[in-house]
Amino acid sequence: MGRESRQRRRAPSYADVARAAGVSQTTVSFVLNERTDIPLLATTRERVLSAARDLGYRRNSLARSLVHGRTQTIGMLVPQLDSSFSAAIAQGVQEGLESEDYRVLLGHARHDATVEARQVELFLEHRVDGIIAVTDEFTIEHLEDWLQELLMQNTPCVLVDDSSFCGRADCVVSDDFHGVRQVVEHLSSLGHRRIAHLAGGGRVSSGRDRLAAFQSAAEDAGIASEVVVVPSSGYVLTPWNSRVRELMGRSPAPTALFCANDTVAAEALDALDEMGIRVPGDVSVVGYAGFEVGRALKLTSVNQHPQEMGRVAARRLLDRIGNRDLPPQLFTLPVELEPRRTSAQAPN
Amino acid sequence: MGRESRQRRRAPSYADVARAAGVSQTTVSFVLNERTDIPLLATTRERVLSAARDLGYRRNSLARSLVHGRTQTIGMLVPQLDSSFSAAIAQGVQEGLESEDYRVLLGHARHDATVEARQVELFLEHRVDGIIAVTDEFTIEHLEDWLQELLMQNTPCVLVDDSSFCGRADCVVSDDFHGVRQVVEHLSSLGHRRIAHLAGGGRVSSGRDRLAAFQSAAEDAGIASEVVVVPSSGYVLTPWNSRVRELMGRSPAPTALFCANDTVAAEALDALDEMGIRVPGDVSVVGYAGFEVGRALKLTSVNQHPQEMGRVAARRLLDRIGNRDLPPQLFTLPVELEPRRTSAQAPN
DNA sequence: GTGAAAGCGCTAACAA
DNA sequence: TTGTTAGCGCTTTCAC
Numbered sequence: 001m002g003r004e005s006r007q008r009r010r011a012p013s014y015a016d017v018a019r020a021a022g023v024s025q026t027t028v029s030f031v032l033n034e035r036t037d038i039p040l041l042a043t044t045r046e047r048v049l050s051a052a053r054d055l056g057y058r059r060n061s062l063a064r065s066l067v068h069g070r071t072q073t074i075g076m077l078v079p080q081l082d083s084s085f086s087a088a089i090a091q092g093v094q095e096g097l098e099s100e101d102y103r104v105l106l107g108h109a110r111h112d113a114t115v116e117a118r119q120v121e122l123f124l125e126h127r128v129d130g131i132i133a134v135t136d137e138f139t140i141e142h143l144e145d146w147l148q149e150l151l152m153q154n155t156p157c158v159l160v161d162d163s164s165f166c167g168r169a170d171c172v173v174s175d176d177f178h179g180v181r182q183v184v185e186h187l188s189s190l191g192h193r194r195i196a197h198l199a200g201g202g203r204v205s206s207g208r209d210r211l212a213a214f215q216s217a218a219e220d221a222g223i224a225s226e227v228v229v230v231p232s233s234g235y236v237l238t239p240w241n242s243r244v245r246e247l248m249g250r251s252p253a254p255t256a257l258f259c260a261n262d263t264v265a266a267e268a269l270d271a272l273d274e275m276g277i278r279v280p281g282d283v284s285v286v287g288y289a290g291f292e293v294g295r296a297l298k299l300t301s302v303n304q305h306p307q308e309m310g311r312v313a314a315r316r317l318l319d320r321i322g323n324r325d326l327p328p329q330l331f332t333l334p335v336e337l338e339p340r341r342t343s344a345q346a347p348n
Numbered sequence: 349m350g351r352e353s354r355q356r357r358r359a360p361s362y363a364d365v366a367r368a369a370g371v372s373q374t375t376v377s378f379v380l381n382e383r384t385d386i387p388l389l390a391t392t393r394e395r396v397l398s399a400a401r402d403l404g405y406r407r408n409s410l411a412r413s414l415v416h417g418r419t420q421t422i423g424m425l426v427p428q429l430d431s432s433f434s435a436a437i438a439q440g441v442q443e444g445l446e447s448e449d450y451r452v453l454l455g456h457a458r459h460d461a462t463v464e465a466r467q468v469e470l471f472l473e474h475r476v477d478g479i480i481a482v483t484d485e486f487t488i489e490h491l492e493d494w495l496q497e498l499l500m501q502n503t504p505c506v507l508v509d510d511s512s513f514c515g516r517a518d519c520v521v522s523d524d525f526h527g528v529r530q531v532v533e534h535l536s537s538l539g540h541r542r543i544a545h546l547a548g549g550g551r552v553s554s555g556r557d558r559l560a561a562f563q564s565a566a567e568d569a570g571i572a573s574e575v576v577v578v579p580s581s582g583y584v585l586t587p588w589n590s591r592v593r594e595l596m597g598r599s600p601a602p603t604a605l606f607c608a609n610d611t612v613a614a615e616a617l618d619a620l621d622e623m624g625i626r627v628p629g630d631v632s633v634v635g636y637a638g639f640e641v642g643r644a645l646k647l648t649s650v651n652q653h654p655q656e657m658g659r660v661a662a663r664r665l666l667d668r669i670g671n672r673d674l675p676p677q678l679f680t681l682p683v684e685l686e687p688r689r690t691s692a693q694a695p696n
Numbered sequence: 697g698t699g700a701a702a703g704c705g706c707t708a709a710c711a712a
Numbered sequence: 713t714t715g716t717t718a719g720c721g722c723t724t725t726c727a728c
Contacts, residue, residue, distance in 0.1 A: 013705050024715045029707060039713060061473045062414050063705035066720050087435035094456040103470055106454040108442040122451055125409045266644050293644045296614050361721050372699045377723060387697060411721035414704050
């Protein structure tokens with residue numbers, strides 16, 4: 001048990017197996033890859049297999065990839081993992097890939113465009129077969145920089161949660177238009193007219209889409225003149241608490257708050273609680289795209305299906321890897337309003 | 349623009365750069381790897397660099413890894429990503445790796461031991477430099493199968509969230525002993541004696557530790573004879589709702605519920621709400637290790653730091669990759685009770 | 697200062 | 713039915 005024994009010894013290679021079985025490397029390759037197109041003596045097959053087993057042979061996918069020019073690996077870029085949204089997408093991607101044997105390289109951009117670009121670079125150095133990128137409000141403006149290059153060199157690529165590039169790359173998004181519309185119709189049918197929309201960021205397409213959908217739905221409901229939009233603060237964290245206080249101090253105050261996402265909704269609920277305003281008695285609150293949080297708070301909210309988005313993205317990426325000439329496509333996944341406890345008939 | 353142009357053309361290699369610069373591949377290698385130990389004419393350096401730039405050369409890490417016998421890649425095994433716990437660990441791992449340029453291969457076991465083993469196999473075929481595995485109640489019994497092999501071949505490996513193997517492998521866990529103790533002391537200091545513990549699974553070490561800690565803390569608080577432990581159902585989803593109903597129907601009923609995790613706590617809150625029992629007026633509820641959910645519900649709970657666990661695991665793995673002879677170590681990270689709105693003075 | 701050549705572990709023509 | 717050989721893109725020893 002000298003120091004040697006603690007080193008990881010070189011893993012056995014075809015050469016070792018070949019020597020042990022008394023055949024050539026080619027034969028080893030044929031046997032271990034189960035090449036049915038090649039006729040092989042059952043006895044040689046056996047000899048090779050048992051030699052491989054005895055030596056504890058394990059295929060080396062690096063060498064394989066080098067030869068094939070294909071890594072059976074995709075890169076998955078996420079803005080952050082500790083958000084249930086990205087995490088669910090990541091989970092869906094893995095599920096979509098599961099049947100094929102594909103590996104996933106994970107790149108975590110932590111909302112930083114430089115890190116993001118570096119991760120893409122690492123993916124490319126690794127010669128991934130394709131990339132799935134979950135877009136991010138904070139880096140979307142720099143997406144073009146690297147996406148451009150991917151498209152030029154025709155590297156398969158699917159963008160999730162933003163449709164800005166839908167003519168040039170595959171995109172998978174939620175149907176925010178109908179999601180928002182359902183919210184407005186829900187509130188409107190409960191008699192709400194003074195609806196305030198605490199809006200998300202306008203940089204990512206989903207933010208813009210939701211805002212546009214809100215306004216269009218308000219018009220169709222004939223309440224466009226009474227709704228109010230509270231924009232987010234752009235690059236700094238929005239102080240929703242004070243916004244809500246200001247909003248509810250108006251007269252007439254809104255009877256419903258439609259929040260851009262469930263985190264905002266949670267903050268709004270806190271503010272209302274502090275002000276002694278009852279939900280849904282005095283004011284209704286609707287969230288958007290929350291998972292655990294929305295459910296835990298029994299928040300009326302729009303359910304998105306991030307896991308499904310991930311699955312769709314993965315399937316599409318595989319298709320595109322198979323045929324790089326597919327035209328770019330936009331996948332719009334349905335969402336649905338789930339009324340829970342925070343919305344009710346408008347007061348008065 | 350024939351079909352050719354749509355194919356991904358072979359990426360430029362050293363051979364191409366060498367030809368363009370009129371030097372040998374060796375020189376290209378020296379220049380592009382910034383080998384300061386090799387004396388090189390500034391002019392050749394320039395020629396090589398500009399040729400590389402012109403051709404859009406990008407290093408091929410597969411080939412590199414093959415030569416070096418090192419991939420600068422680690423495998424990260426998670427039971428599932430759509431739980432904020434694993435996701436936060438994953439995030440921490442990435443952060444811990446960030447300074448070095450390491451890649452992360454993601455393996456998602458979806459609570460299935462077969463899938464898990466397969467992912468480990470994929471990691472090994474990819475010749476990862478090490479593995480970080482987040483343990484899982486549902487597969488822990490089969491962990492031994494593959495861990496054994498990793499240890500034998502001395503592949504660096506760090507286990508997160510279970511200490512069962514702490515003598516044989518590096519483990520990173522939360523200090524559940526003190527976490528639970530803080531809960532019992534908190535409740536006890538509020539006058540609670542009849543505390544019910546809705547326990548987690550006993551398969552993973554953290555489950556067992558929490559239970560043991562609960563009982564020991566109850567003894568120290570002199571309330572051991574009054575506490576009650578409600579075990580989970582083992583392999584099926586525990587119907588906590590009915591358990592809580594049964595529990596609160598007893599006489600005397602407990603005045604505090606200590607839940608194994610925040611999801612259980614959320615279910616308990618629902619059940620209590622349905623029964624018209626007020627929290628924390630009639631009964632206090634304490635959760636454990638929740639993040640978004642616990643915070644959103646304003647649940648008194650014990651905060652763990654999964655992100656920090658991931659960081660520690662990553663640092664340790666890097667250390668061990670650097671020196672495989674380190675003795676296995678157990679890292680126990682602090683946790684702290686955060687009293688929020690669901691715990692209060694015991695009634696009467 | 698720079699290059700030729702061998703080799704990392706595998707695959708695939710082409711021979712035999 | 714199996715072996716020989718070249719080559720994937722890179723690093724490195726050893727010459728020049």
